[in-house]
Amino acid sequence: MTSRPNGSSQRATAEMVAKAAQVSRAAVSRAFNPQAPLKPEKRARILKIAEELSYTPDRAARALVTRRTHLVGMIVPDVCSPWEAQEIDALTTALQAEGFATLLFKTRTDRSMDETLLTYMRGFNPDSVIAFIENVRPHILSRFLDRAVPIYVNYFIEDGADGLQPGEPRTLFDRLDVDQWEGMEQAVALLAGYGCRRIAYLAGKPDSFAEQARRRTLEALMAKRGLGHPIVIPGDFSYDAGHAGTIDLFRVGEGADAIFAANDESAFGALDALRHELRLRVPEDVKVIGFDDIAQSHWKSYNLTTVKVDLEARVRALVRLILRRLKDPEAPALSETVRTRLVVRGTVG
Incomplete structure (x- = not known):
């Protein structure tokens, strides 16, 4: 373990790191620049010693004072x-x-x-x-x-x-x-009001906490209204996954009255699949809701109903x-x- 010179109150310098690592001052600078040439083992040793000394390179003299x-x-x-x-x-x-x-x-x-x-x-x-x-x-x-x-x-x-x-x-x-609860509750109420019973959820990336919370919220809201569980379409928040998953839902699965997408981009994929590949009418045959309200959501080609995050x-x-x-x-x-x-x-x- 490298000891910090002269007590813990003293700010470590590049010269201290260089001395402890037995390298030049220039080598210390290169170690903190990922583009600079330096042997990996040498870089690792310098960074380790710098961490032990709590050293970080100065970016501006003013920052040292303020x-x-x-x-x-x-x-x-x-x-x-x-x-x-x-x-x-x-x-x-x-x-x-x-x-x-x-x-x-x-x-x-x-x-x-x-x-x-x-x-x-x-x-x-x-x-x-x-x-x-x-x-x-x-x-x-x-x-x-x-x-x-x-x-x-x-x-x-x-x-x-x-x-x-x-x-x-x-x-x-x-x-x-x-x-997410208030906006999603309004979305589920709207779908239920139009008589939708088979609601599909177009998911995002499985390891995303936002995705997990969104899915669990939808499940809770649907259960609250006696709508059962959503039909889950695997996805990853992307247009392509939304497009492909929607085609599979109707050509391999039994379809749905409505699709609630984990985000707007995947909802766009669902909309294009419904209209251009499956020849279904939106909203007459299938209703679609997204999440986020990105700038493109109000474009006339999509005109997407969505849960807005301001x-x-x-x-x-x-x-x-x-x-x-x-x-x-x-x-x-x-x-x-x-x-x-x-x-x-x-x-x-």
């Missing part, structure tokens, strides 16, 4: 799907208006994150980190942060859920709670969490709640 970098990290699963792209754009704009710059980190395809990237994130010493992905859990992410308290988006069914998984270590993090309200809530935490760094876990509502358009009626 302890504020005005940087906000965002961890996302992808940047090309419509919802993520629109949220990143809106959030970046809102943060810049508050004087923050953003750092974007993308997970692997399995939604995990290379710990080396987390080490690089720590080097930027961000004021806050928003995790739009559940797989990088708070007790893992917090190991790579200095003073920042991460923010997680939490989808829940029961009020009071704290966002922790069973058996998970208790770690301080702030939450944006998305209450993007502006969600972004403002995230910004408030950042500002509240910076104002009171020692506060217990902070939370904001965003509710949902049904937007009725032409795919139900």
